[in-house]
Amino acid sequence: MSVVSMTVNGKKVSADVEDRTLLVYYLRENLRLTGTHIGCDTSQCGACVVHLNGKAVKSCTIFAAQAADAEVTTIEGLARDGRLHPVQDAFRDNHGLQCGFCTPGMIMTAIDMIRRGKATDRDSIRHELEGNICRCTGYHNIVSAIEDASRRMAMAEAAE
Amino acid sequence: MIPYAFNYKKAKSVAEAEALLKDAAEAKLLAGGQTLIATMKMRLASPSDLIDISQIPELQFIRKDGAALVIGAATRHADVAESKEVENTIPALGALAQMIGDPAVRHMGTIGGSLANNDPAADYPAAVLALGATIRTNRRSIAADDFFTGMFSTALKDGEIITEVSIPIPERAAYEKFRNPASRYAMAGVFIAKTKERVRVAVTGSGPCVFRHPEMEAALTRNFSPEAIKDIAVDANNLNSDIHASAEYRAHLTGVMARRAVQSAAA
Numbered sequence: 001m002s003v004v005s006m007t008v009n010g011k012k013v014s015a016d017v018e019d020r021t022l023l024v025y026y027l028r029e030n031l032r033l034t035g036t037h038i039g040c041d042t043s044q045c046g047a048c049v050v051h052l053n054g055k056a057v058k059s060c061t062i063f064a065a066q067a068a069d070a071e072v073t074t075i076e077g078l079a080r081d082g083r084l085h086p087v088q089d090a091f092r093d094n095h096g097l098q099c100g101f102c103t104p105g106m107i108m109t110a111i112d113m114i115r116r117g118k119a120t121d122r123d124s125i126r127h128e129l130e131g132n133i134c135r136c137t138g139y140h141n142i143v144s145a146i147e148d149a150s151r152r153m154a155m156a157e158a159a160e
Numbered sequence: 161m162i163p164y165a166f167n168y169k170k171a172k173s174v175a176e177a178e179a180l181l182k183d184a185a186e187a188k189l190l191a192g193g194q195t196l197i198a199t200m201k202m203r204l205a206s207p208s209d210l211i212d213i214s215q216i217p218e219l220q221f222i223r224k225d226g227a228a229l230v231i232g233a234a235t236r237h238a239d240v241a242e243s244k245e246v247e248n249t250i251p252a253l254g255a256l257a258q259m260i261g262d263p264a265v266r267h268m269g270t271i272g273g274s275l276a277n278n279d280p281a282a283d284y285p286a287a288v289l290a291l292g293a294t295i296r297t298n299r300r301s302i303a304a305d306d307f308f309t310g311m312f313s314t315a316l317k318d319g320e321i322i323t324e325v326s327i328p329i330p331e332r333a334a335y336e337k338f339r340n341p342a343s344r345y346a347m348a349g350v351f352i353a354k355t356k357e358r359v360r361v362a363v364t365g366s367g368p369c370v371f372r373h374p375e376m377e378a379a380l381t382r383n384f385s386p387e388a389i390k391d392i393a394v395d396a397n398n399l400n401s402d403i404h405a406s407a408e409y410r411a412h413l414t415g416v417m418a419r420r421a422v423q424s425a426a427a
Contacts, residue, residue, distance in 0.1 A: 002168070019168035019210075022197075041161045043198040046264065055238070055267040061197045062268065065168040066190075066212060112263065130344060131262025 004064045008033070009077030017064055024048045026064035027074060035075040035104050039133070046132030049105040049112075050074045056112035058131070075104035078111075086156065087111050087149040096145030098136035106132050110146045119150040163200035170212045174298055174321060177213050181319050184209035189321060191234060191273030194265045214270060219323060224249055227329055233272025233322040241266060250291070252333035252425070256283050256351070259337065261344075272322040275307070278314050278369065280400065281345040285370040287335060290351035290362035293327040301326075311368040330355050332384075334425035336417045337365065340404050347405050348413035352421040354384055361418060366399050366410040376418055384426060386419040 004021075005014040008031060015030040027033045027050070036059055039047030048060040051073040078085035087110050090096070097103045106129070113119045113128040125143050134142060167184070171177035181187050188207035190196060191214050199205045213219060219234035222243045229249045231240065240246055240257035247254050260266055260274075260283050274284040275295060288295070289304045296302075298321045307315050316322070330353040337349030346365030353360050359380035361373045379388045394414045399407035 018165065020163050020165050022162070022201075025162075041201065043194070043201075043265075046262070049264055052267075056264045057267050058264045060201075061194055061265075063168060063193075063197070063210075065170070066193070066214070068170070109263065118263075128263055131264045 002065065004068050006064075006067050006070050006072055008072045009074060015064075019063070019065055021064045022060055023050070023052075023062045023064045023067050023072070024059040026067075027059060027072070033074050033076050037101055037104055039101065039105075044131070044133065045102070046105040046109060047102050049108040049132065051108060051112065054115075056109050073108075075107060078107070085111070086152045087114070087146070090149035090152060091142075091145045094141050094145035094148055096137070096141045097134075102132060102134045106134065106142055110149060114146070114150045114153055119146050122147060161201040161203075163197075164203060164206040166200075166207055167209045168212065169209060171216060173216060174213075174218060174323060177211050177216070177321055178298060178319065180209070180211045181321075184211070187211050189213050189276070191276070192236065192265075192269035193273075194261065194269040195273070195277050195279065213321065214268075219272070221324075222246060224329075225326070229253070229327045229329055231271055231325050231327070233275075233324055234270050235272075237261070237266035237269045237271070237274075238263070240271065249329045250327060250333060252335050252351070252353075253287055253291075253327070256287050256335045259283060259335075271325060275325065276314060276316060276322055278308055278312055280311055280368050280370075281347075281349075281365040282370075283335070283337065283346060283349060283364065286349050286351035286362040286364035287333075288325060288327070289370050289372060290353040290360045291327050291330060291333065292353070292355075292360060293325050295322055296324045296326060297322050305372075308370050313369075328355065332425040334421045334423075336421040336424065338413045338417055348410050348417050350414060350417040350421045352380070352418065352425050354380070354425060359384060363414055363418075366394075366414045368398070368400060373414075373418070380422060384422065386422045386426075389415070389418055389422065 037047035039045035043061040050059045185208040187209040190210040190212045219232040221232040237257045237260045293304045333353040335351045337346040348366045349364040361376045364370045394411040396407040396411040399410045401407040
């Protein structure tokens with residue numbers, strides 16, 4: 001056991017966990033942030049994607065101890081003052097989900113790809129979604145949501 | 161899934177990692193962990209200790225050093241893919257890094273980890289072998305030709321840590337891979353590098369371990385064009401056969417990928 005501390009969604013947190021604790025369990029079981037999902041257990045589905053120091057990573061394939069002293073953002077950390085993040089809004093407006101299980105990972109991946117300037121067209125959005133699996137929607141509306149969100153964020157940035 | 165218990169230790173320097181390795185019973189080095197952690201979750205690996213070398217600053221760099229590009233072992237795939245230095249020297253290497261796994265994997269996975277793991281379908285081994293790179297460790301320099309010794313096996317000895325890879329800058333290079341439609345792993349991937357003296361061809365995904373193709377190399381050294389290798393049949397003996405592709409199909413794909421790689425390198 002060792003005490004692992006990090007900043008999650010802007011708050012300093014700390015927990016005494018076994019060294020083998022994966023980041024996703026640290027978030028879900030120690031911090032009770034259950035928005036980050038476990039979908040596959042084989043590092044393929046992307047339901048567990050969070051941001052580690054601003055970059056999308058699979059929280060099921062990194063130990064909590066590796067993230068010690070880092071900044072982690074989860075789906076719970078996106079809304080501001082009761083207002084959804086533009087990517088969350090776009091997923092709702094474009095019906096970018098059915099059951100919603102993959103959605104937290106999809107949204108964290110989407111924000112990361114938009115930030116890196118890779119959400120420029122539908123093809124490249126599909127490539128960037130390679131590590132996220134959805135079993136309901138066939139991706140069409142997810143791609144539309146990300147395309148829309150990317151446009152909205154660019155417009156918001158231009159307006160500032 | 162939860163791995164067997166182990167002790168986690170974060171090394172701040174290569175010297176500290178060496179010392180930690182020496183003290184542990186059955187330690188493994190943890191770099192990006194994108195293969196190792198998945199393997200540990202399946203309980204197919206159970207090291208007593210994990211020595212995390214992924215955050216050692218001296219292992220994270222990309223720099224041009226004379227006629228070579230030198231990349232620190234703990235440099236992430238995403239950093240190679242986005243690097244201006246790589247784009248200006250060996251753009252085919254940046255393009256290859258961009259094809260590994262998915263964005264989240266590229267944010268964690270490292271070049272040193274990929275080489276040490278030597279997965280039969282990994283991308284970096286093909287580049288490193290075709291480009292005639294040198295793998296430097298805490299103890300010695302190993303030529304790529306001597307490094308990859310078999311499926312998931314390398315010339316690395318116990319206690320040896322890859323520190324950097326020195327890659328001679330070629331005149332031209334390209335990588336083409338045929339991805340498995342589901343996993344996106346290379347069913348056949350070919351990296352071709354042309355220097356002033358000669359052409360080297362390295363094949364990944366097709367066999368149990370990355371390998372060179374001397375017949376194609378000789379033909380392409382004489383005439384660097386897809387036509388030069390169109391009649392060279394790749395031997396299916398010793399290639400992988402599985403539910404995704406037979407050895408014969410992989411042999412065929414290897415030829416196709418080689419011709420495409422020559423075409424894009426020559427363009």
